[in-house]
Amino acid sequence: MTSGTLRAMMIVGVAAAVVSVAACKQNAANTADNSAAAAASDANAAMASANAASNASAMAANAAANDASASAPMNAASNGQ
Secondary structure (H helix, E strand, O other), X not given: OOHHHHHHHHHHHXXXXXXXXHHHHHHOOOOHHHHHHHHHHHHHHHXXXXXXXXXXXXXXXXXXXXXXXXXXXXXXXXXXX
């Protein structure tokens, strides 16, 4: 799975979570406190998404660096000399 695919999946997941949070909050009275709480919740969800994307890209970069620095396997016919 590529990092682009993972990123797209995370974005879709966060969007679904934001819609779910918004749908749950429709029944509450629309006061300033509720609006502020909803905004803070949405900001936290967006921050979590950004952190997850950052972590995923860091893991992908680390894996790529590890793959690039790995030595090639020894030839099966070789005795290591």
